[in-house]
Amino acid sequence: MAGIFWWVVFPYMMLTILIVGLLYRFTFNQVSWTAPSTELLEKKWLRIGSPLFHWGIVFAFIGHLMGVLIPISFYRGIGVSDHMYHVLAILGGGIAGLMVLAGLIILLIRRLTVKRLRTQSSTGDYVSVLFVLIVSALGVYMTIIYNTTVIAYEYRTTIGPWFRSLFYFQPKYELMTTVPFVFQLHIVVAFLLFASIPFTSLVHMFSFPARYPTRAPIQYRSRIGYRRQSERDK
């Protein structure tokens, strides 16, 4: 019974909140659909923490596509042995995860210690940083510590097929009941994070065209090192 709740009801509930919440905010409060820049309040640490975090998350996202969405049969079919996969996953995922964590910690300390920034921060800002921090810290623990000290856990035969089964509406919840607790926790908190997105500045991840990684933090003034919008569009 608990298995059905956590691995069927709960994920669909969180995804429903995500989708309905995004549609609601897009329809009724589109003007707030952004992550307000704090560059004018503090620049030095932002320019270190923000790219570290964002590039780390891009690499970790690609890692999730490779580990959770691509079936194990594909890797075996193209001759990637399970051992080879895990070595690469620990190295690549480990570096990506450490970038995410380092960036997040820099951004959080910056938010807490720069007074002007602290007074401008909302509860939502802290909620999103905390959620991402907990999910990422668990991910890094799983990738670097659990995999090397306990067992290189084969999530491609449990978490992967379960996650994919959610999208064709026949959830194989029984696959999740034997998964180690720390992996289960990572996923449950990740779904809570998904549900929180429409209520925080994390909505900016769905903005398109996705120029966030390369654009100037503030759009309406040019800066050394950033090309002007008109030049970029040529």
Ligand code: HEM
């Ligand atoms: C329901 C969605 C998710 C699933 C099924 C999932 C699953 C996983 C798995 C299987 C790993 C690999 C652990 C290992 O190598 O042994 C992992 C690692 C990790 N996860 Fe997630 N995860 C999810 C969502 C997220 C989210 C939303 C974030 C970030 C906010 C995140 C951040 C990380 C990080 C930083 C790592 C370590 C680096 C890496 O391997 O990419 N995960 N996750």
